[in-house]
Amino acid sequence: MDTALDRQSPLTEDELRKVDAYWRAANYLTVGQIYLLDNPLLREPLKPEHVKPRLLGHWGTGPGLNLIYAHLNRIIVDRDLSVIYITGPGHGGPAVVANTWLEGTYSELYHSVSRDEAGMARLFRQFSFPGGIPSHVASEVPGSIHEGGELGYALMHAYGAAFDNPDLLVACVIGDGEAETGPLAGSWLSNVFLNPARDGAVLPILHLNGYKIASPTVLERIPEDDLLGLMRGYGYQPHVVSGDDPTRVHQSLAATLDQAVDEITEIQRRARSGGDSRRPRWPMIILRTPKGWTGPREVHGKRVEGTYRSHQVPIDGVRKDPEALAELERWLRSYRPEELFDATGAPVAELASLPPKGDRRMSANPVTNGGLVLRDLNLPDFRPYAVDVKQPGEPVVGSTGVLGKWVRDVITANPQNFRLFGPDEIASNRLSAAFEVTDRAFVANTVPGDDHLSPDGRVMEVLSEHLCQGWLEGYLLTGRHGIFTSYEAFIHIVDSMVNQHAKWLKVTRGIQWRQPLASLNYLLSSHVWRQDHNGFSHQDPGFIDHVVNKKAEVVRVYLPPDANTLLSTMDHCLRSRHYINVVVAGKQPAPNWLTMDEAIQHARRGLGIWDWASTDQGAEPDVVLACAGDVPTLETLAAADMLRQHLPQLKVRVVNVVDLMRLQPPSEHPHGLPDFEFDTIFTRDRPIIFAYHGYPWLIHRLTYRRTNHDNLHVRGYKEEGTTTTPFDMVMLNDLDRFHLVLDVIDRVPGLASRAAHLRQEMVDARQAARDYTREYGEDDPRVAEWRRIRETEPGLRSGQ
């Protein structure tokens, strides 16, 4: 199993002894955290009461993480590198915490966990302990930008961190369990998007310790030739370090790290001063060491070290079983703590001198506390990009195309800390103005006819929502900004990643030393109502529902009804901090309603009465037509127009909602509208016909505590769709203007009899529209061309 590298021995005897001692210290502290309540230095014989009553945590990955950490420290010091450590096996919390305590960062940030015996006791006790710290490499851990509770995202986070960080080396440990996930498997080729001249380097370290919770890992069990072929196929130069003899592995890993860093340095030199823009063959390391290495070899006659049995807590029942207690003590003492820690409990001087100092410590690298290095974007004033709305409904222009021009100039104005991410949908979502000033990042072969590809591109396009999300997360977590644009339906692909990021944002709000990050901004286009080419599989507005389940203080959802409101909304999102902003806006040509000034005011309020479309003239209306989303807004305004023409005596109030969170009570969400304001706008007792972009029940959920909830009737997407025309889509879901008028007739007391004729007219109009569409394959032009409030006097347009 040994490789040629094994035979190199770059470490002197003295260095070898020191790095091994450091590793032993980290391993000791790892085991201590899992097991000990007291007697942290084993100054007295181990007794049951020194052991935690509940043994929780993960040992198996610890020794490998500690080994890599120690060797990275060596090379950081040797070469004065800026390195961060991404722990794919994120359940190895105690290992990474141990290292951050050894190098002092932990105690600097958490004073009570001092670098002495008392601090060590607290370090041990707090781990996986109520009121203490989580068992994973969570956001509480200094130097972490990646929790890794949910597996699959380590390598994409690593690449995201490396983009636009030319002096950074991101060491990324990938567990062989995690390597089985789709998102991780799809991450290797991120190197096609990494520019060695402009970006930092990623050093993937695939740690093959052979087992998951219960099964062997696939990559550990395929032939090594295949594995090497796989890594070469991904474009890497693999280096294997393998063994279970610490001395040999230390030498081999040291030599391999030296070589990997040499290769990286040479790649960067060629790209940066040699002008070589070809895709280099980046190094990566395959480390084969036993799971739970240095832990108990056998427990109850069953092999533990090197097997899945070392995954969590290798020796259980320690408080009750004297033999187990003795075994634990032997294990702990095997690290010879008396050599590692001095009389005060601090690491002995020789160990303390080993790790890097100050910001060079991986646990203190400023980029891992992204908010600390975050700079505000230089945002061009968005007002000059406005659509010139002469009267409501004109001109007809797609929202995202208008936004694209502003995004283009955001890219120009922020050449090093802003990127646009999308799964091959930037142009499809009409943001292609970006390509007037930049390209798609692409470091593989290009051929004539390719559309805007270059290693310097600032648009990240890959057909993987996972990668877009993961890269952007890594980019944000290290203090930069971005927008992720996707087809609305397929953003569900990253539901679980959003969960984890939302958790990170929630928890870090409570961690004093963590600074707020730039928000994670989604621009969802090609939405449910306009899937003309694609049909049912592309129709799902449920991401909003998913996001609204997250902690209120970190989520925001916006449904701008037109281009100017979208501009104002995105400007707000790019200035915001520490949120997940979901913005849904159509790309197709659509009517515009608000002047820029009106749009700014409307977006700021989040919702408002549109007087110019209403006929209540400040009086109590007979009915409220509410809408959220561009297509529902169009249908609502068309319905209001028909009502105005046909039932001029009916007092109709039109309310548009941009900021969905305004609908919730203030007790549920910081954006929540106070009840009295809500009642003023939506009335206390009049029917509300709410035309909503997504699944209708969300509106009920958000408003069920409101006074007038019982009179609220919501139309939205009810999972009816196919490849059909835009107007047929709204009809399939009863969201069309005719049906909204029917809803009004049926809900306003006494109207049904008065408006029987109009009712029939609406029923007939629906049928006619459907018949026309089925016959001619396109929308009835009388419907399709309705674009403005025809009866409106421009003078009425004053906003609420």
Place this chain on the structure above:
Amino acid sequence: MDTALDRQSPLTEDELRKVDAYWRAANYLTVGQIYLLDNPLLREPLKPEHVKPRLLGHWGTGPGLNLIYAHLNRIIVDRDLSVIYITGPGHGGPAVVANTWLEGTYSELYHSVSRDEAGMARLFRQFSFPGGIPSHVASEVPGSIHEGGELGYALMHAYGAAFDNPDLLVACVIGDGEAETGPLAGSWLSNVFLNPARDGAVLPILHLNGYKIASPTVLERIPEDDLLGLMRGYGYQPHVVSGDDPTRVHQSLAATLDQAVDEITEIQRRARSGGDSRRPRWPMIILRTPKGWTGPREVHGKRVEGTYRSHQVPIDGVRKDPEALAELERWLRSYRPEELFDATGAPVAELASLPPKGDRRMSANPVTNGGLVLRDLNLPDFRPYAVDVKQPGEPVVGSTGVLGKWVRDVITANPQNFRLFGPDEIASNRLSAAFEVTDRAFVANTVPGDDHLSPDGRVMEVLSEHLCQGWLEGYLLTGRHGIFTSYEAFIHIVDSMVNQHAKWLKVTRGIQWRQPLASLNYLLSSHVWRQDHNGFSHQDPGFIDHVVNKKAEVVRVYLPPDANTLLSTMDHCLRSRHYINVVVAGKQPAPNWLTMDEAIQHARRGLGIWDWASTDQGAEPDVVLACAGDVPTLETLAAADMLRQHLPQLKVRVVNVVDLMRLQPPSEHPHGLPDFEFDTIFTRDRPIIFAYHGYPWLIHRLTYRRTNHDNLHVRGYKEEGTTTTPFDMVMLNDLDRFHLVLDVIDRVPGLASRAAHLRQEMVDARQAARDYTREYGEDDPRVAEWRRIRETEPGLRSGQ
């Protein structure tokens, strides 16, 4: 670029001519579907009115799909193979539809789309047309088990179909766009889980046509050596077919398919009669042909064939632009339709004779209509597996462990059409009884000490929720049964896959010839309340919310409160058809409440009053304590017990909900409880304190139309969590028994003053429990050991 294979020419001149004609015919029909409303055979010059007003669909992938389809037909006939065709580039709908029409299946299933001129006109018109068929290879397409609107799942569906189908060859076309997704990248190594003796074969055909919507594809642009290394690394033997000269490509593809099938035959022979159980090197094909091949080379001076511009509709504006119209006509006529179709419009005899006949047609292979070949499971009576509940609360046994024994026997009783899927969590979720009768499927190396691995295993474990889901979908879609067990939080990883499967189920309910499938059964354990080792990242009960957004007729959600109810529920799920069943149940030791008979009755009702835990004795209660989920049920019963002791005059009714859908009105869900029954159980005006397993607002959403909704107060998970003790977790979210008692005191009119003392006692008890936990790191034993309704007379236990 040519390979050695290129020089082989297995096709005779005559065969070559025929297969090319067949390909031309399919291409013609593909273009016709995208463009033509009329004049399908071009019997007259093409006029604007012959062209669809809205041009929708995807051309680019079509010629490649047609090429592969034609050549598979050849080899099916030659060797009498059973083959199915999985179209990864699922937007290539018109291509696959064209083939199914050519081979007659389409007309057999859709009589009006006959194999003549009138039928061809309908075939063209209906495509992407209102009231017609979707643009993708949707469930309406004969022979499809895979829509592919959302990319990434083709290869996992292929493997799922191949499992336990030893005579089946699954040809799986993978687009080079799709290949960039994580799920697809993680699918290649599925071959580690495919047993050549027992399972069928998968032939992946990676179609490199170079472009996605706008960007080049990564795999087409990395060096070919890397690509071959990648495929070898995945364990395949890659064969390259490449070119843009039809004659050469025909010969090369024919030769390559011959070779690939030879290799598969030999692999299966070695495994089946040679006893060779090693992992074979399966063949796969890399096909490099131009995107939009045979389409217009240039449009408006821009290259189209071979570029991203051929992705959708290569020539636009055809109705208005005579030059474009002429270009379209030239393109259509380039296929020489007059040679391909006879006077009636049917394929000429020579073409009609080419494809396989009957069930051998890929579009008519019975396994692609899974319900047709589906056999009921042989289900052992679950009652003997019951926990013997002597009184409510005893014994204390984990639910999933009990279920595991029954699942074990389900596996034994159904050795060929049932499998258990999980991401390395079968044992963790306590289903390890399965390993008494079977192993984990694993075809790579094994070593001594491995736990239950073998090529014959019927448990599918891989650390990828995507693979578990995709394999199971493929398995179900081809007429088999399964259970997917996962940690509750991480099932969100497959949210978007669930969407697509739910859409498939919804649409196929309306397709007469599609037969109902076995349900997709989730057993979610290691749930939000018991993440003792893992903490916040593992806490998310939102999958229920996600599923409830799907069409009501296809989703079911169950929260069995104990082991016997879980047994009864899973038996029901495994008998059901065409649903997505979500079952959430804990794995930790927990009290059991219901005897087997009671559990059966309770599960059948879906919800009910637990008289034995109530003190209303049939009268109108003062308060309803409702609960859903095992942990909330425990807390509710403990609260009821305390109320009984401390406020014996208070009439408390305990209601347990197993089937969450019972809460909805019958108008919203077929399981919905009629309003009068709901009112009888939940009262019309008494406070309801509802302790719910997940996010509390879901209960509001399900019940907001119910009479007593205004008095409903829900406690559930509000995104507060960390690594802590079980009881601390419920306290963090105000779901604990003490808080439920506080809720009762605060909500029952007039009780606050009467029960001031108890109120304080509860506040103190909470604090004491928290203090104990923070001090000792475990739950206060007085809390932890509460397990039964201590005051209950066994005689009272009668169910509702």
